[in-house]
Amino acid sequence: MNLEKVIFGFFIILACTLNFGFFIGDIDEPALHHPMELGAAVAVNLIATVLKFGDRTHLGATHLATSLVASLQLVAAAVFWMVHVYGQGLPMDGPSVSTVVSLSGGALLANFISITLLIGETLRQGR
Amino acid sequence: MSDVLFLILRRMRAPLIVLITLYAVAVFGLAITPGIRADGTREYMSLFHAFYVVSYTATTIGFGEIPNAFSDAQRIWMILTIHLTVIGWTYTLGSIFALVSDITFRTAVARSMFTWRVRHVGAKFFIICGYGQSSAQIARALDRLGYRIVTIEQRPERAAKLVIEDISQPLIALCADARFPDVLRDAGIHRAECAGLLAMTSRDDVNQTIAIGARTLRSDLQIIARVKDATAQQNLLALGGIQVVNPFETFATNLALDLDAPDVLRLEEWLTDSPDAHCPNRLGIPAGPWVIVGFGRFGRAIARVLDARHIPWRAVDHRGGAALDDEQHQLVVDDDTDRALGGADIAHAAVVVAGTDNDAANLAITTLARRVSPKIYVVIRQNHVADSVLIHAARANMRFVQADIMVHECLQLIKVPLLATFLRRVAVEGSHAAAAVIESIQRSLGRGAPRVWTFHCDVMQPGMFAAFFQSGGCPLQLSLLQLDPFVADESLACLPLMLARGSDLVLLPATDTTLMPGDRILFVGDERAERLQRRYMRDVTAVEYARSGVEPPRTWLFRVLRARRERVAQSRRQAGSDRGN
Numbered sequence: 001m002n003l004e005k006v007i008f009g010f011f012i013i014l015a016c017t018l019n020f021g022f023f024i025g026d027i028d029e030p031a032l033h034h035p036m037e038l039g040a041a042v043a044v045n046l047i048a049t050v051l052k053f054g055d056r057t058h059l060g061a062t063h064l065a066t067s068l069v070a071s072l073q074l075v076a077a078a079v080f081w082m083v084h085v086y087g088q089g090l091p092m093d094g095p096s097v098s099t100v101v102s103l104s105g106g107a108l109l110a111n112f113i114s115i116t117l118l119i120g121e122t123l124r125q126g127r
Numbered sequence: 128m129s130d131v132l133f134l135i136l137r138r139m140r141a142p143l144i145v146l147i148t149l150y151a152v153a154v155f156g157l158a159i160t161p162g163i164r165a166d167g168t169r170e171y172m173s174l175f176h177a178f179y180v181v182s183y184t185a186t187t188i189g190f191g192e193i194p195n196a197f198s199d200a201q202r203i204w205m206i207l208t209i210h211l212t213v214i215g216w217t218y219t220l221g222s223i224f225a226l227v228s229d230i231t232f233r234t235a236v237a238r239s240m241f242t243w244r245v246r247h248v249g250a251k252f253f254i255i256c257g258y259g260q261s262s263a264q265i266a267r268a269l270d271r272l273g274y275r276i277v278t279i280e281q282r283p284e285r286a287a288k289l290v291i292e293d294i295s296q297p298l299i300a301l302c303a304d305a306r307f308p309d310v311l312r313d314a315g316i317h318r319a320e321c322a323g324l325l326a327m328t329s330r331d332d333v334n335q336t337i338a339i340g341a342r343t344l345r346s347d348l349q350i351i352a353r354v355k356d357a358t359a360q361q362n363l364l365a366l367g368g369i370q371v372v373n374p375f376e377t378f379a380t381n382l383a384l385d386l387d388a389p390d391v392l393r394l395e396e397w398l399t400d401s402p403d404a405h406c407p408n409r410l411g412i413p414a415g416p417w418v419i420v421g422f423g424r425f426g427r428a429i430a431r432v433l434d435a436r437h438i439p440w441r442a443v444d445h446r447g448g449a450a451l452d453d454e455q456h457q458l459v460v461d462d463d464t465d466r467a468l469g470g471a472d473i474a475h476a477a478v479v480v481a482g483t484d485n486d487a488a489n490l491a492i493t494t495l496a497r498r499v500s501p502k503i504y505v506v507i508r509q510n511h512v513a514d515s516v517l518i519h520a521a522r523a524n525m526r527f528v529q530a531d532i533m534v535h536e537c538l539q540l541i542k543v544p545l546l547a548t549f550l551r552r553v554a555v556e557g558s559h560a561a562a563a564v565i566e567s568i569q570r571s572l573g574r575g576a577p578r579v580w581t582f583h584c585d586v587m588q589p590g591m592f593a594a595f596f597q598s599g600g601c602p603l604q605l606s607l608l609q610l611d612p613f614v615a616d617e618s619l620a621c622l623p624l625m626l627a628r629g630s631d632l633v634l635l636p637a638t639d640t641t642l643m644p645g646d647r648i649l650f651v652g653d654e655r656a657e658r659l660q661r662r663y664m665r666d667v668t669a670v671e672y673a674r675s676g677v678e679p680p681r682t683w684l685f686r687v688l689r690a691r692r693e694r695v696a697q698s699r700r701q702a703g704s705d706r707g708n
Contacts, residue, residue, distance in 0.1 A: 036158065039174045043151035050143045053136035082175050 011048040012118055015070065016111035018044055023108050027101045028094035035081060038104065042078050045071045045107070048114075059121060066114040073107035130235040138226045142219040149215040153181045153208040162198045172201070180205075185212030238313065241301040245315040248299065250275050252321060253541075254314050256305035256337050257328030258285055260512045261353070261533035263292070265325065268538055270294040274322060277314050279305040281328070306336045308344060316344050323349035325537060331359045338369045349544075351537055355424055372536045374529045379428035385412060386436055388558030394565050395550050398579050398651065412525075413504050415477025416440060418468065420492045422458060425482045425508060425527070441471035464488070465495055473499050480506040482527070486514040493521045545581045545649045549625045552632050560634065564624065567635060568651055571622050579624075580657045582608060583664070584646040590663050594670040595644050603670065605648065606638040612662040612669040615676035619659055621652025 018041040025032030049067040052060065077100045084096050157177040164170045172180070176194060183190050184205065197205065226232050245252075252275035255262050266276045277299045280286040286302035303310045305326070315321050324341045326334040331354050338352040351370045354360045360376070363369045384392040417433055419426045422444040433440045442458045445467075461467035473479065479496040481489035486509060493505050507523035509515065512530055539547055553561050584603075586592050594603050605626070611617035626636040627647045633640075636648070650660070662669045671677075 035174050036155070039155065039158075040151075043147060043154075046147050047144055047151075050140055050147065053140045053143075054133060056133065086173075086175050 008051055009118060011044060011051055012067075012111075012114055015041065015044045015048045015067075016108070016115055019070070019074070019104060019108045019111050023101060023104050025101075028098045030092040030094070030097040033097055033101055038074070038078055038081065038100070041104070041107075042071070042074045045074050045111075059117065063114060063117055066110045066117065070107040070110035070114065073103050073110065077101075077103035077107070131232070131239050134232050134235055135226065138229075138232075139219075139222060142222040146215045146219050149211050150178075150181060150185065153185070153204075153212060154178050156204050157181060157201065157208065160198075160201045160204045162195065162201050164195065170195070181208060181212070184209055185216065187213065238301065238303070241299065242313045244299045245277055245313065245318070248275050248277075248315070248318075248320060250296075250320060252277050252299075252315065254279065254311070254316065254321065254324040254341075256324070256326045257281070257333075258289060258300075259327065259329060259530075261530040261537075262325070262327040264512075264530060264534045265327070265537050266292070266298070267294055268534065269541070270296060272542070275299065277301075279303055279310060279314055281305070306333060306340065308340050311337075311341055311344055316341060316348065321345075321348065323351065323541060326350070326352040327533070328353075331356045335359045335363060338363055339366060342366060342368055349541070351540055353533060370540050372533060372540070374532045374536075375425050375428040377532050377536055378425075378527050379432045382412075382429060383432045383435070384554065386432070386438075388554070388561060390558040390561035390565060391550075391554050394553060394561045397565070398546060398550070413477045414438075416472070416475060417478045417480065418443065418471045418473050418476040418496070419480045419482060420444075420464070420468070421481070421483030421489075421508070423482075423484065426480065429480055429482070429506075441476075443467040443471050464492060468492070468495055468499065473503075476500070476503065478504040478506060480508075481523075482506070482508045484508075484510055486510050486517060490517060490521055493523065543579050543581055543649070545625070545627060545647055546579050548627065548632065549634075549649050552625070552634060556634065564635065568622060568624075572620055572652060578654055578657060579649065579651050582648045582650055582660060584642050584644055584648075585664065586644045588664040589667050590665050590669055591644070593667045594663070598671065598674075601674065602641045604638070605636060605640040605642055607670065607673050608642075608648070608650075608660060608663060609638065610673045612659055612666065612673055615672070619652065619656035621650045621656040621660065623648050624651050625649040 018037060022033055022037040022041055045067065049064070049071050052064040052067050055061070055063065080096075080103065081092070081100050084090055085092060090096070154174065154177045157180060158172055158174050160172075162170050162172060180193065185208070187209075250273070253269055254277045255266060256279045258266075258278050258280040262278070266278070269276060275296050276294070278289060279301050280289065281302070281304050283302050286300055289298050289300040292298055301310070301314065305311060305314070305328075311324075316324065324337075326337040326341070328334055328337070334352045334354055338350050341348060341350050346368060349370070350368065351372060352363055354363060354371050354373050355375060357373075357376075360371050360373055363371050381392055381395075384395070417429075417438060417440040419429055419440055419442040422430070422442040426442055426444070430440055430442065443464070444458060444460060445462050445464075446460070459467045459470040461470060473496055476496075479492070481492040481496075483489055483492070489507050489509075493507060496503050496505065504525075505521070505523040506525045506527065507518055507521055508527045508529075509518040510529065512528075515528075518526060518528075553564065584591050584595070586595055605623055608623075609618050609621055611619055623636050623638070624634070625648070626633040626640060627649070628643060628645070642648075650657070663673075
């Protein structure tokens with residue numbers, strides 16, 4: 001067992017699961033999408049991105065690209081939330097929360113690709 | 128560039144992860160720690176406010192308790208946050224500073240800057256591997272010719288000095304081992320602007336590796352390697368396409384020429400010297416036995432020349448190891464130079480060679496030899512450029528300066544490659560041919576101005592294309608290139624020395640020779656003739672003007688008009704002759 005692989009896999013999968021947890025639920029129902037979970041998804045996605053730094057293989061480059069996409073989408077969602085609630089002082093209503101959730105949905109897709117790459121890599125290793 | 132980025136990403140991975148984790152823990156902790164409002168009710172800080180507070184606390188800016196006064200629980204969490212994040216930042220900043228001062232990182236940065244500068248050089252350049260005395264002189268000479276210089280020097284202390292080198296265009300220098308192909312690639316060996324590579328390090332095996340590597344990477348490049356060992360020289364020559372300069376061999380060859388065919392050497396020295404030098408006189412080495420002091424590679428090269436001409440010689444060396452291949456007991460091994468010179472019978476010698484690798488010792492040898500026999504002919508070796516004043520003070524009859532010979536030979540190969548071929552050919556023909564060449568140059572051009580250049584009948588040049596393919600089958604004669612392209616019937620001060628057609632060489636070609644595409648002609652003459660002669664290559668109408676003395680039309684409309692006029696004139700002439708009949 002390789003500890004590096006455990007940590008690597010842990011963060012990538014956690015990034016995806018947190019993302020999924022935030023995303024699931026009616027898209028325009030603010031009560032079903034907790035900001036804490038979005039914050040956690042942002043933090044874990046950033047860590048997963050940094051973990052992928054410095055891998056020179058082609059697969060490593062694709063990995064990094066997917067994580068960068070996911071982080072970008074989640075940070076965009078968080079910034080939108082922040083500006084909407086604190087910048088403009090408006091309550092979190094249906095249309096606004098649906099923007100945030102759809103952004104996180106895009107990130108979720110990137111995270112799925114990331115996990116697919118992880119699984120593919122693991123299967124190819126065969127040991 | 129990718130190396131630098133890669134290193135940053137690699138090294139900063141751990142500090143960045145630590146920092147993100149600490150921030151995440153601090154922000155979430157603060158958000159779930161209960162606060163108390165003024166009216167006593169519980170209130171949780173939002174993620175946004177928590178991130179704001181942690182951001183200014185972690186960077187130790189500390190605005191205070193915003194937006195509301197903290198509860199004690201929140202203060203406890205803030206104490207923890209402050210200490211943890213300060214540690215995190217210290218670790219991250221420390222890693223950044225360590226990375227910047229790290230030798231691997233600095234090497235990577237220097238390498239990527241070097242690569243960037245080579246890529247944007249924008250002018251013809253030469254790669255010089257190894258920057259010593261001779262390389263510095265060659266670099267200055269090439270700089271004056273308008274080339275940029277890319278140097279690769281292995282020794283860091285030498286490489287550090289390169290930035291203060293006094294030449295007009297700054298050197299592009301890298302401290303690296305040029306034996307690695309990726310170093311040569313970064314030095315721009317594949318670039319079209321790369322005009323040649325000189326392997327000039329002090330070690331033969333290194334030069335050999337560099338030259339072979341460069342030849343493999345790019346087969347059409349001019350590669351010159353400095354080699355002092357006969358085996359390495361043969362290896363490189365066998366590979367082909369590499370020009371080898373061996374300073375000891377060159378000096379020995381010159382010596383042999385001077386003994387056998389002094390006019391060949393005179394011609395060579397005259398043509399390769401600086402412009403407007405006079406034809407040198409013969410050296411006049413006296414006949415008689417030689418004494419060679421210092422029997423290393425230099426001494427042996429001279430001994431071989433003497434052996435081939437059955438001139439008696441004795442050698443003196445303080446190292447016993449040199450005696451191994453001494454069959455005729457010509458070598459005296461002694462630590463005491465004075466006694467050794469006596470043992471080598473200096474009193475009856477005609478020539479003494481002070482050829483050790485120590486300049487002070489060479490001066491001492493000269494003095495000792497002159498004390499015994501004041502009229503002796505002295506050949507002295509100068510090892511360091513800085514000792515030039517000392518060696519001049521010895522007033523030797525002939526000097527061997529390795530750096531000078533290297534510079535001379537390399538520049539000759541770079542500036543006029545055909546000249547080296549010509550001189551080799553003349554050496555084969557012998558002193559008689561050389562004397563004839565000197566005489567014909569002096570007769571047609573006077574005593575000074577031995578400027579040498581090559582005229583290439585390159586059909587890729589517009590002027591040559593027009594002369595060969597658009598002239599209606601009119602042959603191009605060699606004598607035409609000796610005419611002024613601007614003033615009809617004026618001739619240029621130049622003389623063709625040799626015509627090279629494929630592998631055929633013709634010495635002093637006749638002026639009615641018909642030229643073929645691809646011919647190369649070695650000319651000697653003055654600077655003005657060289658400049659004007661280039662017009663024949665560049666200018667489409669120059670050849671036609673020189674042939675007919677009439678400036679031909681340059682544009683399509685006037686060409687059509689002229690063709691029409693000629694047709695009319697011809698039909699009139701015909702009509703006139705018909706009427707006459």
